[in-house]
Amino acid sequence: MKKKVLAVSAACALTAATAVPALALENEFHGMFRVFGTISNYNDGGSGQILPTDTGAYSTGVLKYNGVDPKTKSFVEQRARLMYIAKANDDLKLVTHFEIDSRWGDTSYANGRNGGGAVGADTVNFETKNVYLDFNIPSTPMNFKVGIQPIVDSYKGIFINADAAAALATAKLGDGSVLVGFSRLDDADTFTLGSATATRVASTPGKAKRDLYIVDGKYNITKDVKVGASYYLLNVDQTAAAAYDYMLHTVGVNAEVKLAPLTLDGFLLYQSGRSNGADKIDLNGWAANLTAKGKLGPGTLKASFLYASGEQNGTRDDSTYRGITNETSTANGEHSFYESDMMIMFRNKMNITGDRAIVYNVKNVIGGFVGYNANITPKAFANVNAGFVATDKSNDDFGTGRVNGGGHKSNYLGTEINGEVGYKVFDNLTASLQGAYVFLGDYYKDTVGTAANPDDPRNPYVGRIMLNYAF
Amino acid sequence: MKKMAVLLMAAFMMSATVPVFAAEMTKEEKDQCLLASKNCATEVDTLQKKIKKLNAEIKKGKKVYSADEIKKLQQKLDEANALLDDILKGGGN
Numbered sequence: 235m236k237k238k239v240l241a242v243s244a245a246c247a248l249t250a251a252t253a254v255p256a257l258a259l260e261n262e263f264h265g266m267f268r269v270f271g272t273i274s275n276y277n278d279g280g281s282g283q284i285l286p287t288d289t290g291a292y293s294t295g296v297l298k299y300n301g302v303d304p305k306t307k308s309f310v311e312q313r314a315r316l317m318y319i320a321k322a323n324d325d326l327k328l329v330t331h332f333e334i335d336s337r338w339g340d341t342s343y344a345n346g347r348n349g350g351g352a353v354g355a356d357t358v359n360f361e362t363k364n365v366y367l368d369f370n371i372p373s374t375p376m377n378f379k380v381g382i383q384p385i386v387d388s389y390k391g392i393f394i395n396a397d398a399a400a401a402l403a404t405a406k407l408g409d410g411s412v413l414v415g416f417s418r419l420d421d422a423d424t425f426t427l428g429s430a431t432a433t434r435v436a437s438t439p440g441k442a443k444r445d446l447y448i449v450d451g452k453y454n455i456t457k458d459v460k461v462g463a464s465y466y467l468l469n470v471d472q473t474a475a476a477a478y479d480y481m482l483h484t485v486g487v488n489a490e491v492k493l494a495p496l497t498l499d500g501f502l503l504y505q506s507g508r509s510n511g512a513d514k515i516d517l518n519g520w521a522a523n524l525t526a527k528g529k530l531g532p533g534t535l536k537a538s539f540l541y542a543s544g545e546q547n548g549t550r551d552d553s554t555y556r557g558i559t560n561e562t563s564t565a566n567g568e569h570s571f572y573e574s575d576m577m578i579m580f581r582n583k584m585n586i587t588g589d590r591a592i593v594y595n596v597k598n599v600i601g602g603f604v605g606y607n608a609n610i611t612p613k614a615f616a617n618v619n620a621g622f623v624a625t626d627k628s629n630d631d632f633g634t635g636r637v638n639g640g641g642h643k644s645n646y647l648g649t650e651i652n653g654e655v656g657y658k659v660f661d662n663l664t665a666s667l668q669g670a671y672v673f674l675g676d677y678y679k680d681t682v683g684t685a686a687n688p689d690d691p692r693n694p695y696v697g698r699i700m701l702n703y704a705f
Numbered sequence: 706m707k708k709m710a711v712l713l714m715a716a717f718m719m720s721a722t723v724p725v726f727a728a729e730m731t732k733e734e735k736d737q738c739l740l741a742s743k744n745c746a747t748e749v750d751t752l753q754k755k756i757k758k759l760n761a762e763i764k765k766g767k768k769v770y771s772a773d774e775i776k777k778l779q780q781k782l783d784e785a786n787a788l789l790d791d792i793l794k795g796g797g798n
Contacts, residue, residue, distance in 0.1 A: 264752050266792045315792050331791070364791075384791050395796070570796060585795035662753050704793055705751040 262319040266704040269312045272588060275304035276578060276694035279311060279337050279587060282566060283594035286674055286691035287633035287681045301691030302682045310338040313586040325372055331364035335587045348587055363397050375406040385417060388450055388462050388488050389501045392521060392596045394558040396568035410453035419444040420561055445469045458492035482507035482517060500524035505555060519543045519555035533608030538573055544598025544627035555597050567595045574603045575619040577670035578694050579650045598631045600624045618653040636680040637688045646675030662705050668698045752789045759785060
């Protein structure tokens with residue numbers, strides 16, 4: 235009997251020891267690798283806004299471009315992203331996401347991001363994009379994401395599309411969901427824009443900060459009709475004495491309707507706030523979008539419209555629409571409108587370190603975009619896009635006025651045409667050729683040269699060859 | 706007899722807990738993992754493959770899955786799409 239008990243116990247122990255894969259950690263790796271070869275008279279491999287009226291003066295690291303006589307630049311840049319997910323089970327995982335960027339020939343044996351492409355390589359260039367915990371509360375509809383994570387608004391990214399430290403809670407309720415969140419965008423003495431060093435409250439966490447509070451609801455009325463509404467509160471608590479101390483309330487509504495074969499979607503955003511300090515500037519901006527997409531032949535035809543308000547004079551009240559910006563670097567935009575599919579007028583979704591655009595921050599702009607994506611064969615694809623872009627108010631947001639006086643001749647910034655042809659070497663490896671050209675509008679008429687000999691800046695162009703592997 | 710039953714039970718339980726070994730190749734088969742990096746025991750789906758598989762399973766609909774299970778598959782599909790978007794999207798210089 236004793237032996238039988240022993241045998242049964244041994245069998246049970248062995249069974250238990252070998253039958254616990256459910257408790258084991260699932261290791262998930264994903265990532266991507268992209269290489270761009272670029273030739274351009276515009277993109278210089280840096281990031282941020284470049285204006286056709288820039289004169290080549292090299293200031294704050296941005297203005298290498300010379301609109302009168304832009305030099306042809308050629309460079310190759312690469313980006314690798316590695317994502318590791320430690321998944322305990324379906325309800326609990328840690329997500330980490332890293333990035334390594336280099337421009338061929340840039341630096342070697344250095345300590346710092348965006349380098350290591352020069353002979354010798356060996357550079358400390360490992361960036362951490364995301365580290366966050368993603369978990370569900372069992373038997374409830376609640377999901378939490380806590381840590382440094384990607385945040386994308388419900389407005390195609392024109393308010394925020396960035397990595398940020400945040401705590402987001404989402405409740406799924408029937409056909410709807412509600413997200414409530416908090417993000418600390420930046421803190422203490424990290425500000426480089428808007429406030430003078432002397433007025434900062436240095437090294438006191440929580441005393442000079444920008445916080446973002448998010449409430450975002452979505453509801454599927456039917457399978458084909460979805461609506462949403464949001465409230466974002468940006469608390470800019472930088473210094474009590476300046477215009478950079480305000481609460482900006484942003485409310486928005488969005489909808490998507492499928493009317494086969496068309497899909498229509500769009501949004502409306504309104505912003506309101508008042509700065510503290512002596513000036514008490516009223517902030518009132520708004521933005522709107524409408525997009526229609528539909529199958530046509532072997533591809534998809536898209537037409538899109540975007541409006542973001544601007545300001546004529548900037549005193550007492552400011553009607554500029556404002557997305558979230560970065561205040562710790564000169565790159566600035568932590569929002570985007572990738573849906574435009576532009577390559578020069580707006581930031582392009584495929585850009586890596588060479589992330590240049592005329593309309594870098596979405597503000598003071600009216601744009602119409604049409605595009606067609608086609609799958610020529612299961613392996614080959616092509617797309618063409620055209621964008622027609624103007625300013626809302628005729629100020630100097632996108633370049634200085636005429637050199638012989640009189641501001642800008644028109645609000646029209648320019649027309650961009652671009653295209654791409656590509657081939658899927660494998661399911662997850664794509665090779666493509668891209669090109670873009672901008673016919674600058676009369677906004678730039680006579681804006682470079684001298685008062686005696688005014689000139690127009692040259693039209694920007696870019697050509698790229700890209701390899702993209704994602705897994 | 707009882708002893709035999711206990712041993713049989715133990716053997717059965719063990720065999721049920723080691724499916725990986727059970728699926729191993731026979732001597733005559735080629736090792737496709739070594740030869741062509743295919744069918745490796747530790748193979749993990751790429752995001753694209755995961756998305757394809759999830760779409761295929763969702764298409765099977767209520768004949769195979771319950772409404773809750775379809776919802777769960779859809780949620781996993783949304784997550785995989787979001788991860789792929791996040792990996793591919795530009796910016797961040």
